[in-house]
Amino acid sequence: MPQVDNEEREQATVNEQPSETAEEQATAEEVEARVRLQEAIHHVNELYQKQRYQEALEEAMRLQQQYPEHPTVMALTAVVHKPVAPDQALYWASEALKRDTRLPDAWRVRMSIYYERQEWPAFETAARQLAAVTEEDPTPHLLLAQYQLRKGALDQALLSLERSIDIEPAGIAYATYSYVLAQLKRYPESREAERNALAWQERHSYTLMQLAWAADQRGEPERAMQFMQDAIRLNPEDNQVRVEYMDALQKSHPWFRFVWWPAQMLQKLSPWILVILWAAFAIIQPTLLIAFIVLHVSTYWISRGFVNWKVYGKLWVS
Numbered sequence: 001m002p003q004v005d006n007e008e009r010e011q012a013t014v015n016e017q018p019s020e021t022a023e024e025q026a027t028a029e030e031v032e033a034r035v036r037l038q039e040a041i042h043h044v045n046e047l048y049q050k051q052r053y054q055e056a057l058e059e060a061m062r063l064q065q066q067y068p069e070h071p072t073v074m075a076l077t078a079v080v081h082k083p084v085a086p087d088q089a090l091y092w093a094s095e096a097l098k099r100d101t102r103l104p105d106a107w108r109v110r111m112s113i114y115y116e117r118q119e120w121p122a123f124e125t126a127a128r129q130l131a132a133v134t135e136e137d138p139t140p141h142l143l144l145a146q147y148q149l150r151k152g153a154l155d156q157a158l159l160s161l162e163r164s165i166d167i168e169p170a171g172i173a174y175a176t177y178s179y180v181l182a183q184l185k186r187y188p189e190s191r192e193a194e195r196n197a198l199a200w201q202e203r204h205s206y207t208l209m210q211l212a213w214a215a216d217q218r219g220e221p222e223r224a225m226q227f228m229q230d231a232i233r234l235n236p237e238d239n240q241v242r243v244e245y246m247d248a249l250q251k252s253h254p255w256f257r258f259v260w261w262p263a264q265m266l267q268k269l270s271p272w273i274l275v276i277l278w279a280a281f282a283i284i285q286p287t288l289l290i291a292f293i294v295l296h297v298s299t300y301w302i303s304r305g306f307v308n309w310k311v312y313g314k315l316w317v318s
Contacts, residue, residue, distance in 0.1 A: 056080040061077065178190045
């Protein structure tokens with residue numbers, strides 16, 4: 001058997017040492033690179049949270065050039081594109097998910113955009129995928145409940161809301177829960193959910209609107225009016241809040257129906273019906289067309305003026 005003397009053994013040890021040092025150096029460089037990437041991602045997220053969207057977008061695209069195949073960077077790029085370029089956000093989310101199907105940010109972008117666009121099958125898929133990869137996030141369950149409410153699936157909405165509350169109790173979840181329970185005529189439970197919602201002291205117009213809807217479903221118009229007054233004071237410029245406030249006024253003050261009914265009917269007409277009416281009035285009687293246009297345009301200002309009067313005590317607020 002060949003023997004290796006001490007000198008050969010020492011030489012062998014010396015020859016192996018550089019490779020170990022190189023490996024340690026490579027590992028240190030990888031760690032440093034990961035740290036730099038995490039710091040860059042954190043910086044982009046900070047810009048995004050401060051709503052400095054253009055700066056966040058520029059930094060994200062710079063990162064994308066440095067890491068062209070990194071799925072996390074692609075997901076980040078999708079996030080920062082969402083407020084300014086939703087289609088690009090969907091593209092980058094898709095590219096990220098091709099490389100890693102368990103990226104919550106990518107699924108969250110898809111869920112949010114599809115919900116806003118009311119593309120319901122795509123939304124539901126994204127929401128359920130997000131719920132699967134982030135079991136601690138209540139958002140997909142809350143949005144699923146809103147979607148299920150739209151299609152009248154009250155029992156499904158109830159389950160989604162219960163799941164959302166189990167993960168993270170919040171005023172908006174309890175308020176929506178109260179509304180669903182009221183629609184199911186489970187009034188004592190609806191009132192209990194209302195108390196839980198108010199206990200969170202969330203001063204948000206949408207939370208208060210949900211509580212108003214729940215009270216209205218329970219046959220409590222005065223309480224519904226109280227919630228809507230709080231909502232309109234918080235957000236008087238929001239069109240949905242204004243319309244819901246007007247509806248609540250009609251229910252609590254029957255005389256107001258005669259004042260607001262024509263404007264309300266116009267608001268509910270779809271754009272293509274309005275175009276047909278405009279054309280018909282133009283052919284039959286141009287004077288009616290002018291009156292129709294004036295009434296249609298004034299609808300917004302009627303509601304805004306009335307809200308200003310109720311909230312600020314004057315018709316015009318600059």
